[in-house]
Amino acid sequence: MSGKPEIVIINPNTTASMTDRIRAVAAETAGDRLDLTVLNPDHGPASIEGFYDEAMSMAGLLEVIGAHPQADGFIIACFDDTGLDAARCLTAAPVIGIGEAAYHMASMIANKFGVVTTLSRSVPALEHNLMRYGLAARCSGVRASDIPVLELEAGNSDAMARINTEVSQAIAVDKAEAIVLGCAGMSDLQAQLAREHQVPVLEGISCAVRLIESMIALGLENSKTGGYAWPRKKSSS
Numbered sequence: 211m212s213g214k215p216e217i218v219i220i221n222p223n224t225t226a227s228m229t230d231r232i233r234a235v236a237a238e239t240a241g242d243r244l245d246l247t248v249l250n251p252d253h254g255p256a257s258i259e260g261f262y263d264e265a266m267s268m269a270g271l272l273e274v275i276g277a278h279p280q281a282d283g284f285i286i287a288c289f290d291d292t293g294l295d296a297a298r299c300l301t302a303a304p305v306i307g308i309g310e311a312a313y314h315m316a317s318m319i320a321n322k323f324g325v326v327t328t329l330s331r332s333v334p335a336l337e338h339n340l341m342r343y344g345l346a347a348r349c350s351g352v353r354a355s356d357i358p359v360l361e362l363e364a365g366n367s368d369a370m371a372r373i374n375t376e377v378s379q380a381i382a383v384d385k386a387e388a389i390v391l392g393c394a395g396m397s398d399l400q401a402q403l404a405r406e407h408q409v410p411v412l413e414g415i416s417c418a419v420r421l422i423e424s425m426i427a428l429g430l431e432n433s434k435t436g437g438y439a440w441p442r443k444k445s446s447s
Contacts, residue, residue, distance in 0.1 A: 214245040215282040215426045217419070220274050221250040221394070222267040222292045223257050225360065228395055232287045232415055235397045239416040244423060247281075249274065257359035260331040264292045275300050283422040289327065289392050289414055290335050298438045302431045306422050308414025309336065312390045313345050315417045319410055320388035322350040324380030326373055327392030328362070330354040336392060350384035352392065362395035370399065377403055377411075388412065 219236055221229040233248035240246055251270025255263045271293045275284060284305040286294055291307030298305045316323035325336060333352045340346040353376040357369045373396065380386040388410040391400060397413040404411040432438045 212245045214243060215423065216245045216247065216280065217283045217285060217422060218274070218278045218281040219246060219248040219285040219287050219415075219419075220271055221248070222254065222271045222286060222288045223263075223359075224250055224252070224254050224270075225256050226250065228257075228359075231397065232394055235413070235415045236285075236287075236419050239419040240423070244419070247278070248287075258288050258290055258292060259329050259359055261335055264288075264290055264335065268293045268296065272296060272300060275305075282426050285415075285418045285422060287394050287415060287418075289394060290332065291339055295437065298432045299441050302434065304422055304425045304430055304432060306418045306425075308394060308418045309339055309392070310343060311418035311421045312412045312414035313340065313343060313349075315421070316388045316390050316410070316412050317345055317348045320386075322348060322384075322386055323388040323390055323412075324350045324377075324384050324386030325352040325390045325392045326376045326380060326396075327352060327354055328357050328359050328395075330356060332392070350380065350386040353380055353384075359393060359395055362393065373399065374403065374406070377407055381407060381409060390414070 221232050229250045251274055254267040254270040275297050281303055283303050286307045289309040291309045294307045333354055336352050340349050355372040355376045361369055377389050391413045397415050400411050400413040
């Protein structure tokens with residue numbers, strides 16, 4: 211035992227190269243303060259792009275959480291915050307989604323923040339989450355660069371140009387004062403975009419790592435009264 215808080219970070223899709231990218235960003239943020247386990251389920255969609263993929267990834271995600279009862283905290287490393295509420299029912303340890311973490315942090319440093327994501331089909335899920343978190347009024351808009359998630363893994367130079375265009379439009383047209391990158395696969399673009407556009411640019415992995423570290427230090431756990439109560443035992447057929 212290292213004595214450090216143990217954080218399990220789950221990429222809900224099954225693409226190992228994306229899990230590796232998430233691990234690198236999380237490790238850089240955590241330094242030597244946290245004991246990180248970063249993994250993806252053995253089964254599920256290769257990428258999560260909208261409501262259907264979210265549903266198909268849920269079983270694998272929840273299995274991973276159930277397999278780590280000793281963890282001090284969990285991070286769901288999909289910007290859609292896939293399965294966040296269900297995950298909180300399975301553990302008393304805090305569970306944070308990277309979208310939720312980035313939105314809340316952006317709301318504390320800017321009057322209005324914009325979101326730039328991948329495909330247009332992902333926009334309604336993100337807008338739904340913003341409403342659910344009570345932050346829709348703080349968001350200047352969700353823009354899609356129309357790049358498939360796995361195309362980001364290929365390091366496509368055109369992908370960067372398209373993301374850059376949407377960031378520019380979010381600032382110039384939507385009047386965003388900060389930008390949230392709406393995909394874990396965009397995490398390595400954060401520093402470059404912040405330098406180029408001279409506004410705060412947030413990526414959810416590092417936001418979630420810092421936030422969960424603080425929650426654990428404060429001794430916070432999921433409430434088990436009401437919606438996040440432990441699941442009732444039921445027979446299945």
